[in-house]
Amino acid sequence: MFGKKRVAIVGAGLTLFRRRLKETGKELSYEASKMALDAAGMELGDMQSVVMGTAPDAFDGVHMKGEYLADGAGAYRKPYTRVFVGGGTGVFTPLAGWWHVASGQFDSCLVVAEEKMSSCYPHPQFAFTTIFDPILERPLGMNLIWIFALEMHRYMHKHGIKKEDIARVSVKNKGNALDHPCAQLGAKITVEDVLNSEIMAWPVQRLDVSPTSDGASALVLVSEDVAKEVTDNPVWIDGAGWCIDSTHWTNRDLYYPDYVECAARMAYKMAGIKNPPKEIDVAEPYDPFDYKELHHMEGLLLCKKGEAAKLTAEGVTQRDGDLPINPSGGLLGVGNPIAAAGLMKVCEIFWQLRGEAGKRQIPGDPRTGLAQAWGDLMQYGSVIVLRR
């Protein structure tokens, strides 16, 4: 990393995640941003640039919603960019913030992610139908859950994994979320509960799925010089990776996310990580569905292909296990306001590395953490590696 600038995270903020919140998207963005600034001990005036991450306009129901949200994100009269890579947006947004600072263009960047899915009425599901190809797919009456069901089924078939192996992820994450003050669906459930829950699109059942939510999250990013002034405890962004696969998702074998591996390799190379399972102390892979956590652990090279379910069964991925996965409770437990949920994962790693995660704190003085999000049509991976 010789001659390249390092970027630190010095504050994080989060609103409640709930099915429906009274606040407008702007107000949610404000609450998260303000909390992140307060946590960093900084003012809006200290922020030289702002990056917004938010998923489809069809949720909030505002065209160009990045523009609409600008003042809530603190962008008044500031350089402001919205980046957007579907579900991958939440983890991608701080990557964009990273290059705002790492380029030397700015000394600070406020990174905000927001989603208000409840605006789409009666259910955001309808907005999801607009993510499909309008000519070849939408006429079939596609439901979003289908593509996950197809992928999950392929993954199970290829590796001979059973539903109960996957259900353990949901049990773990919803349990972890009981300790998260913002969580929407923290719960003590059993594998049987998952297996007995309503079948939505086999093999996907009700408790395999994260909810739809409203919420916002934020981070304060600063250059090395500023970091030294404002905190003794910065967390560094040492790896940034992102990758997209072909539009033709039905032309690929869905059992393995090559794009996540490609994104992870990019981030690991930047961070100088050679042996991910050994060097990563805590990870927050994207878990909008329980099988996705397993799928992504494999894509992130945290274990071998087809091995993630076994590690989960052995308790390796519990908070007190060798490789804690989603100690926050993930999307399954905390909730899934798309972009805000991705950034929530980065917030969690930030807090874990600082030892500020409260009841969720993993033991063993973690030094290196990772967050990852997935997006688009089984297609996008974004990865961030943080170090204390």
Added chain:
Amino acid sequence: MSEKIKNYRGEALKSADIKEGRVPTEKCRPKAKFAWSAGIAIGRFLEELKKAKIIASTCSKCGRIMVPPRIYCENCFKPTDGWKYVKDTGTINTYSVSYLAADATRLKEPILVAIIDLDGASEGMGIIHKLGEVDKEKIEFGMKVRAVWKPKEERVGSITDIKYFKPVKEETP
């Protein structure tokens, strides 16, 4: 954070608050209508569907036969340089039994949906479609299926000109 912050912001509402008008709201349905140009590749694909045929485009560099067709090979970044009909039979790559309609309403009779790798196209070249004339318990990975086309007069040049795919009874060599 966690320990220091006592009060996480956000005022949760219930669906009933909205339904029963306890919380004032503003409503809107946008007018957003489109006439997408189908273009060279998909335009041709739709025309062929109308004739009950499935057409692919081919790349002479990597030798792939690609369906749905495109005018560029995304791997070689070269223009595709040929067209080739593929069969209307294929194998089930993966499938789902869906009790959800597009708008998330619950269905009594499930929709059977699958990715079907088409015969005659390169390996793994699947399309998404529905399955019919099959018991949901009897669907299997790798099962051979065949397109059931709408009658000629009902075909308009659409992916729905194929009603669904159904199992091929006898394995023909």
Added chain:
Amino acid sequence: MSEVAIVGVGCVGFQPILPELSYKELMYEAAVKAYDDAGVDPRKDIDVFVTCAEDYLEGFSIFDEFVPDQLGAVLRHLFTVSGDGLLGLANAYMLIKTGHFDTVVLEAHSKASDLLTLMDVIAFALDPVLNRPLGGHPYYVAGMEMNRYLHDTCTTVEQCAQVVVKNKKNACGNPYAAYGANITLDQVLCSDMCFYPLKKLEISTPADGCVVMVLASEKVAEKLTDKPVWVKGVGWCTETPNLETRDWSKAVDTRLAAEMAYKTAKIHNPRKEIDLAEVNDLFAYKELQHMEALKLCAYGEAGKLTEEGVTARNGELPVNPSGGLLGMGYGLEASGTEKLLEVVLQLRGEAGRRQVSNVEVGLAHAWRGIPTTTGIAAVLSNVK
């Protein structure tokens, strides 16, 4: 830090409608041209791809799903900027400046003809609680702004109309322009009043087209081309999305964006140091207002300069020699890249009969249109 250069450009369009190509095919054709121009193979030579788009302008959610194949970006590093192409340039520029990336592709396009209800979609960008329930054509916002601008600056309606005459004439010499025309001041002044004092011919008409560019670090640029166009500085700014508290007379976003770009580019006297400017002219008055915000002249002076012919192609300060959006067509999120394309061609000396003589420094500017207050400015030069 490495300097950043534009080393390849490709454009298809702009046309009122390109019905025979899908948006993907349109992007592919522009990309092929850009890669050919830069002499690169996107499958191995490009580090990052940036695409600029908004979902409702395309007709589906999560636009980047449908992008990688036609740009050669499959299993590579691509993302969307939900913004104008020039904002994409800003991000591409920063990526190279980090020192981690050497080559970035920038894409922006318009398939406006796919969208049957553009104005309804623009109205859908208004605040859903405070503004949208009033209904109406969203360009009333432009009428209100023009009215206040004329009121505060004493700019005349004739001066605004002169912008249309000039830009449509410039467009006649531009093969990429959709709406070139030889018209008179009276024709503009007598065209239908749409949103007093804004008239029909003063409003840019949408067009289809796509621009793809290849950017490279100093090290790579000098290997690839002997005509690099250097990005000397980029600035961007959002004033406020709130119609109630924005400035209705001055383009504050553009002023702040320009100040940022000029600072990086070390431009102290824009009027003197900039040889040509491509300025957003979605509405005729906007060219004048933006010239002032870009400090190409004093506040309230742009109308007079236009009348005097200073901004004509052969004038002392050519503004929109391409024909601008009034002449080329409103390319939605590609609007800024239309400007950028012209500046690059001019600085390379490849602008054909539009060529402005002795150009060294050019300015490209974009504004994101109604109802936003987001402006972006980029300073480019053929001298490092």
Added chain:
Amino acid sequence: MSLDKITNPMHVRHWLGDMEADYIYTLGVAGERFFKEIKENGKIMGAKCPRCNIIYVPPRMYCEKCFAKLEGWVDVGTRGVVHTFTVAKIDVDGKKLQKPEIYALIKFEGACGGLIHKIGETTPEKVKIGMKVDAVFKPSFERKASINDIKHFKPAE
């Protein structure tokens, strides 16, 4: 370049569709209180930023300039001044309006911002920048906590 092009106009094909769904928007914490005042009391309120010492109309939860939380609310009256206006002659479909609509930004004394609204009970020729206008509220039983609870603004006597 692609090797095949469409050269026969009969082969140009379009696919029709939309991106339409129903949306419901909460007014937000500040918005709900603001519109309740309009609905119940026929009052237009502003929110004061204690740091910047400005009053936002419409009121907000936060100051966009400094991010202070805004808690002090003040009545700014129902008479304002036309900061700018336009006369829209066409509707969103581009069709000529039977009766042109006058849109304006109305600012209130001592406040930052104002309200975007329509001007009624006058003719376009009579509207001027700087003229004083009064809010005309719908009868209270018709109000729904919406910007349209104000029918329009009319020239002050």
